[in-house]
Amino acid sequence: MANRISRRHVIEGGAAALAAGALRIPDLQRGKTKLLTPVEALEAELAKPLTGAAKSALPGALAGVESASRARLRHALTENSEPSLIFKAMPKDDRSW
Amino acid sequence: MVSPFSSIREMADALRRKKVSSVELTQMYLKRLEALGEEHHAVAQMTTELALKQAMAADNSQSRSLLHGIPFGVKDLYAVKGYPTRWGSPGHADQQFDYNAAAVQRLFDLGGVLLAKLAMIELAGGGNYNSPSASADGACLSAWDKTRWAGGSSSGSGCSAALGAAGYTLGSETSGSIICPSAFNGATGFRPTYGRVSRYGAMALAWTHDKLGPICRSADDCGLVLDAIAGRDERDPSSIDGPFSLKPLGRKLKIGLIPQTFKQSDAAACEKLYDDAIAVFKSLGHEAVDVAWPDLPYDLAVGIIVAAEGASAHENFIRSDRLQLLPDKDQVAGLAASLKTPAVDYLWAMRFRGEALQANQVWDKCDCIFTPVFYHGAVPADETFDKSFAKMGGNDGPANLLGWPAIAFPIGFEGGLPIGGQVIGPAFAENVCLQAATDYQRETDWHRRVPPGAEVLS
Numbered sequence: 001m002a003n004r005i006s007r008r009h010v011i012e013g014g015a016a017a018l019a020a021g022a023l024r025i026p027d028l029q030r031g032k033t034k035l036l037t038p039v040e041a042l043e044a045e046l047a048k049p050l051t052g053a054a055k056s057a058l059p060g061a062l063a064g065v066e067s068a069s070r071a072r073l074r075h076a077l078t079e080n081s082e083p084s085l086i087f088k089a090m091p092k093d094d095r096s097w
Numbered sequence: 098m099v100s101p102f103s104s105i106r107e108m109a110d111a112l113r114r115k116k117v118s119s120v121e122l123t124q125m126y127l128k129r130l131e132a133l134g135e136e137h138h139a140v141a142q143m144t145t146e147l148a149l150k151q152a153m154a155a156d157n158s159q160s161r162s163l164l165h166g167i168p169f170g171v172k173d174l175y176a177v178k179g180y181p182t183r184w185g186s187p188g189h190a191d192q193q194f195d196y197n198a199a200a201v202q203r204l205f206d207l208g209g210v211l212l213a214k215l216a217m218i219e220l221a222g223g224g225n226y227n228s229p230s231a232s233a234d235g236a237c238l239s240a241w242d243k244t245r246w247a248g249g250s251s252s253g254s255g256c257s258a259a260l261g262a263a264g265y266t267l268g269s270e271t272s273g274s275i276i277c278p279s280a281f282n283g284a285t286g287f288r289p290t291y292g293r294v295s296r297y298g299a300m301a302l303a304w305t306h307d308k309l310g311p312i313c314r315s316a317d318d319c320g321l322v323l324d325a326i327a328g329r330d331e332r333d334p335s336s337i338d339g340p341f342s343l344k345p346l347g348r349k350l351k352i353g354l355i356p357q358t359f360k361q362s363d364a365a366a367c368e369k370l371y372d373d374a375i376a377v378f379k380s381l382g383h384e385a386v387d388v389a390w391p392d393l394p395y396d397l398a399v400g401i402i403v404a405a406e407g408a409s410a411h412e413n414f415i416r417s418d419r420l421q422l423l424p425d426k427d428q429v430a431g432l433a434a435s436l437k438t439p440a441v442d443y444l445w446a447m448r449f450r451g452e453a454l455q456a457n458q459v460w461d462k463c464d465c466i467f468t469p470v471f472y473h474g475a476v477p478a479d480e481t482f483d484k485s486f487a488k489m490g491g492n493d494g495p496a497n498l499l500g501w502p503a504i505a506f507p508i509g510f511e512g513g514l515p516i517g518g519q520v521i522g523p524a525f526a527e528n529v530c531l532q533a534a535t536d537y538q539r540e541t542d543w544h545r546r547v548p549p550g551a552e553v554l555s
Contacts (some may be wrong), residue, residue, distance in 0.1 A: 031295070035213035038437075042436065042437060043433075046415075046420065047416050047420070048421070049427065050421065050430065050433065052426065053427075054421060054427075054429040054430050054433075055430075060432040061433065064225075064434065065404070065434050065435070065437050065438055068397060068404075068438075068442060069442050071397050072445050072449075074450065075394050075397075077448050081452065082451060083448045083451070084305070084447045084450040084451050085447055
């Protein structure tokens, strides 16, 4: 059931994306589509754009995420090591949480 | 004679002998919380009606435990049926759960009396707050100086315990949130091994990091409370059945000392208090040995894990228009940015976590590690952390990442402010932490000092 629902959503989502793309392509062709900055792209995902001090702090906060990405690349991990994640397969009625 | 600063054993004994009733204890603490808690912004929500009802029930029933009839407070991150659970956030003002957090229910089952839900940093600090006022209740002020911050994120828990405004309190820690307010208020706080206490009904900041534990006025009190709330809970898949004992090892301890950088932080006063504390341990027959953990990017991994898990745990809120109700705008930006934590970074951190287990080699050389929490007392309540934490020092290395327990307690005062030390133990060795801290507190009275202004009420 869950699979069917998600497939339907994927199809609907894909159709919506195509429709959106179709709207944007002419704009692109006319050179009108604005490429979003990382800050604008993130703000577009929020219910409303940040304002005031929060807006000013956002570039720094995003830079922090990128900085962490760069920093962790300096520490290479042992090849084929496992993450500390555990998922146990279980029958459908066994999940108690 | 029971005072607001009595230990749990003293209160339990007085209750058993009928020298005091639970209702009397409850009324004393309610009065203090309403007055001192208000002054220090330590209370999120009084639960007066529930407290008096539970106290009356305790007085009229057979004692079920040492905690029977003793009033306590909990961080507003624990769900309590019938009361708001706002997680310190103005963006969650209407939130209520119709069940009790597992730890709260355990205390209720043992005859506990809930006085209040205590102030905390919004969302336990997820997104990296930069100001003491990052809370729906304003900046919680240190029990020792109302111009200073009480620490976070379990601000009200540390402050209320130190003020003698509750018999004991519960806090939580993802990365420092029990240890820091314990240090800033001169309280004693116990962060247990990850999984020791069920997280059911407590706000998640980072599922693989969150630990729930007591903040009290002594190590002995912390042990009693931890003993009451620890244990496996089917509703929290990370809760453990691991070995659990609070009994001392039955021999003197090898206490590890990690390298410190006092001079870089202008921390001569802390250095002296730290040396004095080591001298106390040695005078008790414990041995001090120099140790070091591997130099690895523990803090980086913690930061990535907390960002990724916190972003997921609070995604609905972060994407909503309620996000901007949070007063700390750096935190608003931080929470929004945390949505962009790459999955590969998170998985790097979770793979690194396994590699970091090599830090357990430090336990070949010692039973526990003693280190200052910070090199200075509580920071000013009106300064942002980018300024005030510049020379705070302190280093708990892999302790939070690897879920090691730690107990924080006062080791002296600098300029009227308490300085905290902490004993960190290996996973599942809460008893070792407790042995060191109770030994220390038997020989010293820093933890018995009463904050100015807190003694006038009784």
